[in-house]
Amino acid sequence: MILHSETPWPALLILLPLAAAMLSFLFPRSAKFTGVVTAIIIALAVVGFGWHLQSEGVYRHAVGGWGAPLGIDLYGDGLTLLMLAVTALVGLAITLYSLDYFNTEQARWFWPLWLLLWAALNALFLSADIFNLYITLELMGMAAVALVALKGGRDALNGAMRYLLATLLGSLAYLFGVVLLYHGYGTVDIALLAERIDHQPVAWAALGLMGAGLLLKTALFPLHFWLPAAHASAPAPVSALLSALVVKASFYIFLRLWFALFAPLGGEVAWLLGLLGALAILWGSWQALRQTRLKLLVAYSTVAQLGYLFVAFPLAAVAGVVLWHGVIYLLISHALAKAAMFMAAGNLLRFGGHDRIVDLNRSVQQLPLSTAAFALAGVSIMGLPPSGGFIGKWLLLEAALQQGQWALAAVMIVGGLLAAAYIFKVLGYAFTPSTSREESIPIPATMAWAPLLLAFASILLGFLAPALFSLLDIGSPFERGAGS
Amino acid sequence: MNSAILYALVGVGIFSLGLYALILHPHLLRKILAINVMGSGLFLVLIALAKRTGEPLPDLVPQAMVITGIVVAFSATALALALMVRVAKENHRAELSDDESQQP
Amino acid sequence: MLFDALLGLLLLGLAWLLLSCRDLFKAIVLFVAFGLLMAIVWVRLDAPDVALAEVAIGAGLTGALLMSALAKLPVDNPPGRYSNEKTHWLLPLTLALMLLLVASGLGYALWSLPVIAPGLSGEVAANLEQSGVSNPVTAVLLNFRGYDTLLEIVVLLLALLGVWSLNSLDATPATAEKPANLVLDTLMRLLVPLLILVAAYLLWAGANSPGGAFQAGAVLAAAGVLLLLAGWRLPTALAGLPLRLALVAGPVAFITLAALTLLNARLLELPVEHAGMLILLLETFAMFSIGVTLAALFLGQRPQERGGSA
Amino acid sequence: MNISDYLSALLLIAGGLFFLAGTLGLLRFPDIYTRLHALTKADNVGLGLMVAGLAIQADSWAVVGKLLLIWGLVLLAGASVAYLIANGALKRGIRLWRR
Numbered sequence: 001m002i003l004h005s006e007t008p009w010p011a012l013l014i015l016l017p018l019a020a021a022m023l024s025f026l027f028p029r030s031a032k033f034t035g036v037v038t039a040i041i042i043a044l045a046v047v048g049f050g051w052h053l054q055s056e057g058v059y060r061h062a063v064g065g066w067g068a069p070l071g072i073d074l075y076g077d078g079l080t081l082l083m084l085a086v087t088a089l090v091g092l093a094i095t096l097y098s099l100d101y102f103n104t105e106q107a108r109w110f111w112p113l114w115l116l117l118w119a120a121l122n123a124l125f126l127s128a129d130i131f132n133l134y135i136t137l138e139l140m141g142m143a144a145v146a147l148v149a150l151k152g153g154r155d156a157l158n159g160a161m162r163y164l165l166a167t168l169l170g171s172l173a174y175l176f177g178v179v180l181l182y183h184g185y186g187t188v189d190i191a192l193l194a195e196r197i198d199h200q201p202v203a204w205a206a207l208g209l210m211g212a213g214l215l216l217k218t219a220l221f222p223l224h225f226w227l228p229a230a231h232a233s234a235p236a237p238v239s240a241l242l243s244a245l246v247v248k249a250s251f252y253i254f255l256r257l258w259f260a261l262f263a264p265l266g267g268e269v270a271w272l273l274g275l276l277g278a279l280a281i282l283w284g285s286w287q288a289l290r291q292t293r294l295k296l297l298v299a300y301s302t303v304a305q306l307g308y309l310f311v312a313f314p315l316a317a318v319a320g321v322v323l324w325h326g327v328i329y330l331l332i333s334h335a336l337a338k339a340a341m342f343m344a345a346g347n348l349l350r351f352g353g354h355d356r357i358v359d360l361n362r363s364v365q366q367l368p369l370s371t372a373a374f375a376l377a378g379v380s381i382m383g384l385p386p387s388g389g390f391i392g393k394w395l396l397l398e399a400a401l402q403q404g405q406w407a408l409a410a411v412m413i414v415g416g417l418l419a420a421a422y423i424f425k426v427l428g429y430a431f432t433p434s435t436s437r438e439e440s441i442p443i444p445a446t447m448a449w450a451p452l453l454l455a456f457a458s459i460l461l462g463f464l465a466p467a468l469f470s471l472l473d474i475g476s477p478f479e480r481g482a483g484s
Numbered sequence: 485m486n487s488a489i490l491y492a493l494v495g496v497g498i499f500s501l502g503l504y505a506l507i508l509h510p511h512l513l514r515k516i517l518a519i520n521v522m523g524s525g526l527f528l529v530l531i532a533l534a535k536r537t538g539e540p541l542p543d544l545v546p547q548a549m550v551i552t553g554i555v556v557a558f559s560a561t562a563l564a565l566a567l568m569v570r571v572a573k574e575n576h577r578a579e580l581s582d583d584e585s586q587q588p
Numbered sequence: 589m590l591f592d593a594l595l596g597l598l599l600l601g602l603a604w605l606l607l608s609c610r611d612l613f614k615a616i617v618l619f620v621a622f623g624l625l626m627a628i629v630w631v632r633l634d635a636p637d638v639a640l641a642e643v644a645i646g647a648g649l650t651g652a653l654l655m656s657a658l659a660k661l662p663v664d665n666p667p668g669r670y671s672n673e674k675t676h677w678l679l680p681l682t683l684a685l686m687l688l689l690v691a692s693g694l695g696y697a698l699w700s701l702p703v704i705a706p707g708l709s710g711e712v713a714a715n716l717e718q719s720g721v722s723n724p725v726t727a728v729l730l731n732f733r734g735y736d737t738l739l740e741i742v743v744l745l746l747a748l749l750g751v752w753s754l755n756s757l758d759a760t761p762a763t764a765e766k767p768a769n770l771v772l773d774t775l776m777r778l779l780v781p782l783l784i785l786v787a788a789y790l791l792w793a794g795a796n797s798p799g800g801a802f803q804a805g806a807v808l809a810a811a812g813v814l815l816l817l818a819g820w821r822l823p824t825a826l827a828g829l830p831l832r833l834a835l836v837a838g839p840v841a842f843i844t845l846a847a848l849t850l851l852n853a854r855l856l857e858l859p860v861e862h863a864g865m866l867i868l869l870l871e872t873f874a875m876f877s878i879g880v881t882l883a884a885l886f887l888g889q890r891p892q893e894r895g896g897s898a
Numbered sequence: 899m900n901i902s903d904y905l906s907a908l909l910l911i912a913g914g915l916f917f918l919a920g921t922l923g924l925l926r927f928p929d930i931y932t933r934l935h936a937l938t939k940a941d942n943v944g945l946g947l948m949v950a951g952l953a954i955q956a957d958s959w960a961v962v963g964k965l966l967l968i969w970g971l972v973l974l975a976g977a978s979v980a981y982l983i984a985n986g987a988l989k990r991g992i993r994l995w996r997r
Contacts, residue, residue, distance in 0.1 A: 011846070011855045018742060019843050022836045025749065026829065063735045065857035070711040072735050074855070109753030116746050123739065131549055135739045138556050139746060142563055146750030149567060154574040158581050161512065161564075161571045168519050168560055169506065175553070176499070176526055180697060182546070183533040186707050205697035487592045491633065492698050494596035498603045500691040505607035508680055513612055513658060517619055520650065521603050524626055528599075529698070531633050536705045542634050543707030548728035551641045552740045555802055558645050559747035562885045565657040566751040572661050769985075775978040782971075 009049035010059065010074050013084060013122040016041060021115035031111035032099050038115060039088075039095040042122075046088045050081050050471075058475035060128070068129070068189030075128030075190070077475030079328065082468065083125045083252055086332050089457065090244045090339045091118055097343050097450040098237045106150055106235075113150075117143035117241070124249050130178045131188040133253055134171065141167035141217070144246050148234040159229035166216055166226040170250070173213030177206040181261075194260040207262045207269065214257075217250035220273075220310060221280030224303045228287075231299040236346020239295065243302045244339035248331055251309060258313075259477045267317070274314035278411040280307025285418035289425065294345045294355040297422055298338070301381060304415060305334045311408055312396055319399035324478040325469050326395025329461070332468075333388025336458035337380035343451035344374040347443050348430075357425065361432040369448040371430050376455035378423035383416050388461025491532035498525030510579045512568040516561060523557045592632060599625055616654045623647025636798040637725045640790075644806030649882055652813060656886065720863025722796040729800065730867045734856050738842045741874055745839055748881050752890045769818070776818045783811035791875050795864065801838075801871040805878025812883025827891035835884065838877030841870055902954050909951030916944030929995035930987050938980040942973055 020038040024031035053059060059076035067073065076084075094114070102110050120139035127133050145167065149160035182188050184202035197203050212223075219227040227247070231239050262269070284304025291297040312319075312327045347370040349355040380387035383394075393412065400409040461468075472478075502522030506515050527550045534543040572578040602625060606618035623646045630639035712724050712732070719727035729737050787807040794800030822831065845866065849857050858866050884891075923936020949969045953962045 008850050008853065008855065011850055015843055015846055015850075018839070019847075021742075022840050022843070026832050026836060061855065063855045063857075064731060064733075065854050066715065066732050069708055070715060070732050072733055105756055106753075109749060109756065112749055113746070113753070116742065116749075119742075120739075131733075132736055132739070135552065135556065135736055135743065138560065139739060139743050142560060142743065142746055142750060145567070146563065146746070146753055149570070149750070149754055154581070157567065157571045157574050161567050162580055164560075164564055164567060165506075165515060165519070168564070169503075172499075172519070172522050172526060176529075176694075179526060179530045179533075179546075182530075182707070183536075183698075183701055183705065186705060201693075201697040201700045205694055208693075486703075487589060487632070489698065489701075490589075490592055490596060491629065493695050494599055496691050496694045496698065497600050499694075500687045501600070501603045501607060504683060504687050507683060509607070511612070513654070513661070514607065514615065517615060517654070518607055520619070520646075521607060521622070524622070524646070525603075527638075528626070528629065531630065531635050531638060533698070533701065533705075534707060535633060536701075536703060537707065537709050538704040539706075539709070541709065543705075543709040544712055544724040545708045545728055545733075547635045547638050547725050548733060549736075550635070550638050551725070551729060551800075551802055552736055554638070554641050554646050555740055556743050558650055559744045561650055562653055562747045563750045565653055566754045566888060569657055569660045570754050576662060578661050769982070771978050771981050771985075775974065778974065 007048060007052070008061070009045045009052060010061065010076055010126050012045050013042060013049065014119055014126065016045070017115045017119035017122065021112045021119065024111040024115060028108045028111070031107065035095050035111050035115065036099070038118075039092045042118070043088045043092055046081070046084050049076065049084065053078065053081055053471075053474050068192055069187035072132050073128040073189060073191075074126045076126055077477060078472040079252075079255075079477055080125050081471060081474070082328060082332060083248070084122060086248075086335050087118070087121050087125070087245055090241065090335055090454065093339060093343070093450040093454045094237045094241050096446045097240075097346075099446055100444040101235065101237055101346070101447065102150075109150060110147070110235075113143050113146050114237075114241075117147065117246075121245055121249055125252065128190050129188050130181065130190060130193070130257075134175050134178055137171055137174065137217070137250065137253070140246060140249060141171065144238075144242055147238040148230050148242070150238065151233065151235045153233075155229070155233040159226075159231075159233040162226045163230035166223075170213040170216040173209045173216070175213075177208075177210030177213065180206040180209070190256065190260050197261050199265065203261070203265060207265055210257060211254065211262070211269070214250045214254040215276075218247050218254065219303060219306060220276050221283055221303065221307060222276070224280065224284070224306075227303060228296055228299040231302060231342075232293070232295040236343055236349070239299070239346070240339040240342035243299070243342060244335040247302070247306060248335055251306070251331070256477060270313040270316065273310045274312075274408065277307040277310025277313070278408060280304060280310070281411055281415035282307075282418075285415050285422065289418055289422045291422075292357055294348060294357050294360070294426060295342070297357065297426065298341050298345055301341075301419065301422065302334075302338060304419070305330075305338070305381065308393065308396065308412070308415070311412065312399075315396070315399045315403060315405065315408070318403050321476065321478045323395060323399045325472055326392045326399070328392075328472060329388060329395070329465070329468070330392030333380050333392060333458045333461050336454050336461065337377040337387075337389060340373050340377040340451040340454035340458065341381070343447070343454070344370040344377065347447055347451070348374075350441055350447075351443055353441070357429055360426065360429045365433075367443060367448070369452050370443065371427075373451035373455040374430070375423075375427055376452070376459055378419075378427065380455070380458040380461075382419045382423060386462040387459045388464075389458065391462055391465050486535075488532050488535040492529045495525045495528030495530075495532060498522070498528065501525075512571065512578045512580070513565075516564045516568065519564070520557060520561060523553065527553055595625070595629060595632065599629065612658055616651060616658060619654065620647050620651040623651070637723075637800065637803070640798055640803040641806070644803055644810070645882075649806060649809060649813075649886070652886055656888070718860050718863070720858065720860065720865075720867050721794075723794060723798070723800075725798075726794050726800050726867070730870060731858060731863060734858075737874075738839070738846065738856070741838050741842065741878065744878065744881050745835060748835065748885055751885060751888060755889050772818045776814050776820075779814060780811045783807055783814070787811075787875065787879070791868075791871055794871065795868065801874040802878060804871075804875040806882060808875060808879025809882030809886070812879060813886050816883065816887055822891045824892050828893045831880070831884075831891065834880045835877055838874035841873035845870060906951040906954045909947050909954070913944040913947030913951060916940045916947060920944060930992060931984055931994055934980045934984055938976045942976055945969055945972055 017038055020034050024034045061074040063072045117140060120136050124136040145160050145164040148163060149157055180202045181193060184200055185193055185196040187193060216223040231242050281304050284300050288297045288300035308330055309327055312323055316323055347367055351367055380389035383389045397409055397412050499522050502518045506518035530546045531550055534546040537543050568578060575581050602618055602622045606615045606622055609615050623642055627639040627642045630642055716724055716727055719731040721727050787804040790799040790804040846856050849855060920937050920940030924933050927933045927936055946969055949965045953965050956962045
């Protein structure tokens with residue numbers, strides 16, 4: 001395979017988890033081994049792909065040799081690479097965390113489902129074809145639903161059902177947009193569509209439908225109704241990957257389509273997105289503060305943090321590329337921090353047998369690593385320096401202040417304060433000295449360390465800004481939409 | 485008005501009827517039926533408009549897409565039905581429970 | 589044109605009926621009728637491949653799944669529990685008006701499309717020679733957009749994984765064996781070989797006329813469903829690894845081919861001179877796996893394995 | 899239009915009438931057994947007539963063979979399913995209709 005000058009890293013990133021999923025389904029006993037090996041090879045392949053991008057520039061691969069518009073193209077730039085890298089990192093942590101999390105029967109299904117979800121994510125990030133994206137969306141959504149339901153019990157099953165209905169509806173709306181674009185412009189390739197799209201009614205209708213579908217999947221307020229139940233009731237590693245990766249994947253598609261197709265259409269739409277984002281920040285943070293259960297708190301925090309991603313849209317017309325770098329930064333650091341938080345919460349829940357916030361008082365003495373992971377991730381979620389979350393939020397806030405958008409700036413600051421409140425609420429209880437000493441379940445080392453490492457990474461991200469920004473400049477998708 | 489646009493409009497109508505039922509009906513089986521009906525309407529739009537080639541033979545790429553779509557819709561339906569049966573056992577009725585209270 | 593208009597109205601009427609009638613059993617029957625009517629529409633729109641897929645999968649197997657799911661719902665659940673009992677009349681009205689608005693907007697967008705649009709028909713025709721098959725739909729599915737199809741059969745397998753994982757939570761054992769029935773038994777003996785023959789024919793014909801792996805797989809699954817209904821169960825010795833191998837044969841064949849084409853540095857590029865052969869090979873594996881997967885989805889419960897760890 | 903066309907048309911219309919009668923029976927007959935009777939018997943004959951009408955128009959014997967195969971399969975399935983439904987109904991204790 002190395003014989004050729006072009007080593008097909010992206011194809012490997014898709015085929016490998018697929019093949020591993022088949023293997024882990026065929027041979028459940030060696031599924032853990034398959035999972036770990038796959039996670040490591042994927043990490044290496046992402047590095048290889050990054051190397052390729054650095055030296056060769058933007059990646060485009062005509063699957064089957066046909067090329068768009070007849071065939072399907074794979075496409076990769078700096079943004080793709082970052083998404084793949086975050087997925088690889090979070091994926092590795094989730095893989096390690098899950099080694100000891102599930103019982104035998106659950107593990108039998110967890111591994112193939114998780115590896116399929118991983119394949120879907122990688123395929124989604126690499127696709128340049130809106131119909132192909134539909135299939136990856138369905139693959140991702142159905143795998144995610146099945147993983148939520150893995151926990152069993154009333155809450156998880158209800159959450160999974162609601163999630164399934166929402167995600168199917170989102171896919172249908174998205175697919176309707178694909179149909180309209182195909183019949184309007186005769187192709188499903190994003191780059192070709194970008195050349196051909198104009199101000200026809202079909203383009204508007206497609207924007208509305210695809211936007212609604214993808215935002216439903218991204219759980220932008222008020223389309224977030226399915227998220228808290230699903231994310232809070234799922235098994236901990238599944239909650240982590242849902243909040244960290246799955247909602248980001250549909251946002252990624254939205255971002256791609258926005259820049260390639262819809263930015264010239266939607267000046268007012270950008271303001272609508274910004275408004276919904278602001279409402280999401282306030283509503284999500286407030287709800288998080290009100291929760292009495294840890295996992296629900298973390299889930300509502302996701303609703304709020306997703307709002308930040310949308311606040312950028314109305315600011316972009318003036319602020320330009322650097323603002324979008326901030327958004328991507330926020331997205332990545334939230335992925336790392338939120339995955340760490342859910343896994344830490346999973347540890348606390350497993351240890352104490354509950355996740356009632358007021359009764360967390362024994363945890364800090366018994367689970368110092370998990371509590372530390374939660375606190376560190378909290379620093380990034382609150383947006384305190386030197387974390388990755390700080391850089392992202394700072395860039396957003398700076399743009400809002402420069403443009404005199406005081407309302408948006410105020411919302412962001414209030415959101416940060418509320419985030420501080422709900423995270424200190426948890427930490428406050430966690431650091432309360434305990435009086436009772438009951439029997440509790442010990443936590444394996446991998447489960448304790450995986451969230452801590454991710455939380456560290458989300459802090460460390462604050463120091464890597466120049467390197468990551470230069471990566472994003474490889475075939476930057478933001479140039480097109482930024483100035484208009 | 486030709487038959488392509490006629491069927492496409494019928495497709496939009498079917499899609500909207502499905503969406504109406506999906507939102508309004510609480511019974512999960514009815515919701516799953518509604519999603520399938522919506523899918524059918526969507527496929528109808530996709531294939532009907534492919535007849536506008538100006539030649540006797542229609543554009544065939546949408547047909548391949550619809551076959552893919554039918555298989556995906558079937559897969560989703562199978563998963564949804566299995567989930568529905570489990571939810572119905574938990575809730576003692578085939579509807580989503582309204583309370584969001586999380587039991588440990 | 590008049591016939592098309594009538595058919596369209598009938599479709600709309602059926603859709604409304606099946607979504608609003610109180611009896612769910614009736615709704616499912618109407619849904620199957622709706623699917624059959626759709627198949628007629630597909631033929632009217634020159635889409636015989638889609639018609640076959642619709643009848644076999646969209647109406648037939650989905651209908652069977654819906655029926656068996658309805659039978660598993662708790663009995664105390666009133667079958668016709670209807671929506672509007674609790675809700676105020678204002679909500680449906682508002683929703684209906686909003687949807688009417690959305691539908692009109694969509695309709696206007698469609699109306700404004702150009703009357704003539706070749707789509708990709710030119711590209712398909714120009715490259716058909718190189719695809720290895722002469723049925724353009726098969727060429728698109730297995731060659732031009734073969735990557736989509738690879739992901740699609742993985743979606744099907746994923747559905748089965750999901751269903752099995754859900755049912756593994758359930759403690760109740762599979763339904764008891766039905767007593768043998770002479771008529772059903774005879775019917776099965778006559779039909780199953782015939783169905784297998786038809787599946788093989790559909791697969792073979794798919795290269796140059798309507799048909800292909802999905803339609804053939806659905807017919808194969810119909811044979812399986814018939815066997816299951818007649819009380820036949822997979823021998824426990826085959827229910828473990830052999831069954832899993834059968835389920836993944838299609839996806840694995842596809843993935844293997846994709847990996848092999850990577851050696852040539854291009855994903856899923858089929859050499860022109862072998863393309864026909866490779867497609868037939870792929871389709872054979874895919875048909876087999878699709879048939880087994882669909883039948884397994886109908887059964888729902890994972891078959892009992894030897895050693896009892898079901 | 900020649901003789902064979904007229905014959906086809908006649909057979910097709912006759913077949914259609916049988917279907918109509920069968921459907922009428924399905925809607926109007928009093929119990930499941932009589933409805934089954936109306937449905938299967940009339941539809942099988944109706945389909946037979948239609949197959950005959952179409953076979954006259956067929957280009958080759960292969961097409962005639964396919965048409966006959968369709969009829970045979972429908973006969974087989976119709977007869978078996980009618981029996982199964984009636985049997986099931988009887989086992990569940992659904993009484994026969996008496997005037």
